[in-house]
Amino acid sequence: MNNPLRPAARKSLFSNSWISAILAGHSALGLAFSAAIYLICLTGSVVVFVQELQRWEQPAAPRVLAVAPGAIDLGIAALREKGPEDAAQSVSVTLPSPHNPHLLLSARGREGAGSGSWFADASGHPAMKVRHDVSDFLVRLHVDLHLPFGIGTVIVALAGMALLALVISGVLAHPRILKDAFRLRSGGSVRVGQAGLHNRMGTWGLPFHLIIAFTAAFLGVFIIVFGSVAATTYKGDMFKAFADFAGPVARPAAHASRTGPLPSVGPFIAAATAAAPGLALQSIDIQQPGAKGQLIGIGLRDPRSLFLEERVVYDSKGRKVFASDVTRRPFSQQMIFAIQPIHFGWFGGIFVKLAYGLLGLSMCGITASGFKIWLTRRRDKGRPMPAMERLWTATIWGQPLALALAAIPSLATDAKAAPLLGWAAGTIAAYALACFPTTQLRLGDGLRAATAVALAGLALVHATLSATGGLSGIDPASWAVDATLLLIAFFVARPTLKLRRPNRAT
Template structure:
C-alpha cells in the first residue's frame, strides 16, 4: 500500500477511472486479442491438424530449393524465402526486385520434393497466409494492429499500451490493501461488493503482467510507427535504408558474376550447431551470384530468451556474421530489445509461461470490463446507458466474432479458401453481435451473446472434422496431442460461456441501470 494524501489519492482515482472509461474498450480489445495471440502457435497446430513429426527446415533442402530456383524465371530469383508450412511441407517463396509491380512464386514442397501447390502472380496478391495457418495468422495480426493499415494500426495499439500502463500504475498506487485483494472475493455479499471484489482481485493478480505487457507492447507499436522513422530522421536525414544499414550492416558490393550456390544443407547444419536450436526461417539473397547471402534465423536454444541470426556467404558457405537482436555489437539496449518479444508473448518458458500469460491476460480483461461497469454503476444518464450497451457488445461480441473467424476458416479449408474466409467469418459474426446488441433489450445483450459464443465454440470441433481435418484416433496414433487437447479446450471454454449465460438470464430479470450505487 502506498499512503497518499487525500488530494493526490483522488487525482489518481480520477486518472484510473477516466483512463479505463475513455480507452477501456480499446484496451480490452487489444488485451483480449493478445491473450489469444499468445497461444497462436498452439491454435495453428490444432486448426491445421498437422500430424507431422519432423520440422521441414531440419531435413535436406538443397535439391528441392535448387530445382525451384532453376524452374523460376530469371527475374524472380532475387530472394528465396524458406519457412515451415503445415503437414511437414516446406514453403518456398521466390521474389523479384522489390517495387509496386513486384511479382513472385509461392510453392508448397512435400517431404519427397514434389511441388504440391504453386501460386504465381503479383507479390501483393500471393503473400496471404498459408490457408492451413490462416487462423493463427489472423489472430496475431488482429492483436498487433487491429487490422488497421500501417502505420496507424501500430499507433492505435501503442495508445492502448500507454493506457494500460497508466491504468496499472494508478491502480497500484490507489490500492489500499493490494495483498488482501488478491484473495478476497465475497460471494455472498451484495452484487455491488462482489463486482468490486472481482475487479480488485483480477486487477491485483494481473498488475505485474499488465506493466510488462504495456511496456513491451508500447515499444513494439511505437517503434514501428514512430520510433524508427524518428531515429532515421534525426540521425540520417530521413534515410531509413541508411539506418537499417547501420543496425544490420551495409549490403555487400553488387557483383552479378555467376557463382555456384553454397551447399544449403551444410549451411543449415552449421547454423543449427552454432545456434543450439533448429532454424525457423531462411532467406537466400541473389542466389547463383558472387554477392549472394544466406541468412538463417534460429529459435532460442534451451534456457535462452533470444535466438541467433546467422549470415553466410551464399557462394562459399562461410559464416560472415552472428547478428544480435538489435544492432551489430553487444549493448544493454540491444539486449533489452531482444527480450521484448519473449516477455510480450510469454514464450520464454514453454507451455507453462504461455498458460500463465493467457491466464493473466484473462484477469486483465475481467478487470477492464469490471472497472467500466463499476464506473457506470455510479452514473445515471443517457451517455452512461449507451456506454453500458457498447461494453456488452464489445466485451462479449469479440469472443463471438473470434469464434466466427474460426468457423469461417474451417468453412474455407475444403476449397483452399485461405485468409479471406477467416476474415469474412470474423466480420459476419461481429456484425451479427452488433445488430443483436442494438436490437435486444440491454439486460438481454450479455446473456444472448454469451450463449451464442458458447454454441459457436461448441460447434468448432465438428466443423474442424467436417472440413477434413484428422480425428482424435489419427492424431493420437501420430503422437500429436494438439488436436484432441485443442478440441477439449474449446469445448471447456464453450461450457464456461454457456454456464455464465444461463444464470445471468435467470437470476436477475431487472435491467442494469447506471446510477445504481456500488457500496
C-alpha cells in the first residue's frame, strides 16, 4: 500500500527508449569517425607544443632577445639578395618573443625564386636556413591528413562536427552524469569497467572537450565556408576575400617596376606602436617590395587578450590603409580571431599548454575506450571480431609509433618528405603486424615496447647530436623536449616491464 506522506519518485527527464536511441546514435557516430578522431586528437595534443618542437628541431639557431629597427632593415635587404629583386612577392620579419627567442626572416618569391626562411642574428644577418620539417608535417597531418585537393580538410571538418555531436550525445545519454562523476565502477566485467572509465574521463574533462569540439567544428566549417564564399561572393578573388580579415593584399606589379628601393621600417613601427600603446611588435612584412604599390604590414601582439594579434597596413608613403581593430569588431568576427588560440591553447603560457596536452591525450583515451567497449560487447555476446580488435590495437599504438618514426629521419636527412615517409612506414608496419593471427594483448605489448624504444632512441640520438655542436649554444627548450620524450617512453613501456611474480608452492 502506498504511503500518501511519501514523496513521489522523480521521473527522469528522458525516457529509457529515448536514452537508448541516443546511445545507439552515439555509438554509430563514434564507430564511423573513431580512427580519424583518434589521430586528430593525438596530433593535436602534439601540435599544442609546435613552438617548442620547432626549437627542438634546430637547437643551435641563434637566440635573439631584442632587435633594433636598423637590424630589421638589414635583414630585409639580405632577403632581397637571396633571389632576384624582381621575383620577390613578399618579405617578412618575425621578431623574437618570450616563447620563441629567434629572429626569423622569410621570403616568398615568384616560381620559388629566393623563397625560404632563415634564422638571423641580432644584427639582422641570416645565419641558418630554417628546417621545420617535423613540426610542419605534424601540423599538416592534424589539419588535412596530408590528403590532396582539400579532401583531408573536409574529413577533418566532418570529424570535428562528429566530435561535437559525440560530446553532446554523451551528455544527453547520461542523465546522472553529475551524480556518477566520482563513482568508478570496478570489480565487475571488463566491459563495465571500461564503460565506467570512459564515462568518468568524459565527465571530468567535459568543459575542455566541449571547447575543443566546438572550436574544431568551427574551424573546419569556417575553412569550407570561406572557400565557398570566396568562390561565389568574391567570384574566386581570394585577394578581396582575405582583405576583409587581414587587410589588403598588394597586387603583383609589372616586371620593370619592381626594382625600386624599400622604405625604412622604423617610421612605420613607430606609428603603429604609438597608436596601440601596450602592444608589442611581433612582425613586419612588405608585399610586392620595390613596386610602386608596395604595402608595409605591422603585426602587434597583445599578451593580455585572446585576440593575440593586431595588424596595421601602410602604403609606401606612410598612409594607413588598414587596421584590424579586432576589439572594436562585432563579436562574431572577434570569435574568428580568437578561435585558433583557444583551440590550440596558445594564449596562456606553458602551463596552459601542458593542460591542453594532457586533456588532449584524455580525449584519445576516451576514443580508444569507446571503440573497445563496442568490441568487448560483441565478444560478450558470442560474436567476437578478432581481426577488428587487432586492427584497432594497431591504430591505438601504431600511430604513436608512426609519429615517433616520422621524427627520426629528420636527424639524418634534410629531405622534406622524410617525416611523411617515416610515418607511412610505421603505419603500414603496424597494420601489417595486425594481419597476423596473434593475440590482441601480444600485439599491443609489442607496439607499446616499439613506441617506447623509438621515443627513447629519438631523444637520446637528438641530445647526442646536439651536444656535438657544443652545449653552450643549445636551446634549453631542446633539452626539455628530449627529457619529455624520455618520460613519455618510460610511462608507455612501464606496463610491459612489469614482471609476473612466480607462483610459490604452498
